[in-house]
Amino acid sequence: MLEIKDLHVKIADEEREILKGLSLTIPKGEVHAIMGPNGSGKSTLAYVLAGREDYEVTSGDILWNGESILEMEPEERAAKGVFLAFQYPMEIPGVAGLTFLRTAKNAVRKARGETEMTTPEFLKFVKGKAERLNIDMDMLKRPVNVGFSGGEKKRSEILQMEVLEPSLCVLDETDSGLDIDALRIVADGVNSMRSKDRSMLVITHYQRLLNYIVPDRVHVMVDGKIRKSGDASLAKELEKSGYAEYQVKAA
Numbered sequence: 001m002l003e004i005k006d007l008h009v010k011i012a013d014e015e016r017e018i019l020k021g022l023s024l025t026i027p028k029g030e031v032h033a034i035m036g037p038n039g040s041g042k043s044t045l046a047y048v049l050a051g052r053e054d055y056e057v058t059s060g061d062i063l064w065n066g067e068s069i070l071e072m073e074p075e076e077r078a079a080k081g082v083f084l085a086f087q088y089p090m091e092i093p094g095v096a097g098l099t100f101l102r103t104a105k106n107a108v109r110k111a112r113g114e115t116e117m118t119t120p121e122f123l124k125f126v127k128g129k130a131e132r133l134n135i136d137m138d139m140l141k142r143p144v145n146v147g148f149s150g151g152e153k154k155r156s157e158i159l160q161m162e163v164l165e166p167s168l169c170v171l172d173e174t175d176s177g178l179d180i181d182a183l184r185i186v187a188d189g190v191n192s193m194r195s196k197d198r199s200m201l202v203i204t205h206y207q208r209l210l211n212y213i214v215p216d217r218v219h220v221m222v223d224g225k226i227r228k229s230g231d232a233s234l235a236k237e238l239e240k241s242g243y244a245e246y247q248v249k250a251a
């Protein structure tokens with residue numbers, strides 16, 4: 001399970017604090033959603049979980065299965081099962097999708113002390129998943145994300161998640177232009193990955209994604225902190241009332 005304890009984060013080289021004492025626990029088997037207005041620090045939280053540079057944790061802790069991950073490199077976190085959708089560059093010219101996926105998969109397997117998958121093994125493993133996501137194997141022979149449409153990028157992101165089989169999935173749906181197809185791709189991906197051994201965090205600006213993913217808990221994040229938590233009905237409430245009430249409290 002994921003335990004974030006009183007986390008304070010600032011941008012390296014800057015004074016301003018972005019996460020201001022954020023606490024959040026996601027038990028195994030649960031899907032939680034974080035909603036909040038632009039600029040509240042949602043993406044910052046996702047990046048800090050993945051271990052991206054540029055962010056400095058000034059106090060607090062992040063425990064994954066009881067172990068602090070703060071000092072771990074991103075690769076080490078990935079080996080422990082932590083996955084952030086889009087932690088990889090949007091486009092990776094010169095690297096075919098299949099090669100990229102197999103390399104990432106084998107890195108995780110190796111770190112876990114498992115044997116690497118051979119190319120034929122990996123092809124077999126990925127084929128069914130790609131078919132279900134309506135991803136053509138030809139598309140996977142092209143460089144990652146180069147020239148992909150919005151929907152294809154979403155499929156590719158969900159395929160990455162399904163291939164890596166992480167135990168903590170963080171999806172930061174920043175894209176305000178998500179059309180209904182892309183919403184469904186993300187929602188179906190998340191729903192199919194739901195499992196008693198997995199924790200999932202879906203970050204979204206928009207309530208409509210949560211029409212397709214019914215989260216176990218919803219958290220409202222405003223100005224670097226969780227201001228309210230509730231069940232899935234909280235998302236509907238927010239759609240009507242907006243964030244104004246929380247912004248006043250945060251000020």
Ligand code: ADP
Nearest residue numbers: 011018036037038039040041042043044045054
């Ligand atoms: P959200 O995802 O909720 O919209 P962000 O985490 O992207 O919020 O941003 C929170 C605040 O931190 C914003 O004011 C943003 O401008 C600032 N911020 C985020 N990342 C950086 C960065 N790398 N450099 C400077 N400011 C940043």
Ligand code: MG
Nearest residue numbers: 038039043174
């Ligand atoms: Mg933003």
Ligand code: MG
Nearest residue numbers: 042043044174
């Ligand atoms: Mg964001």
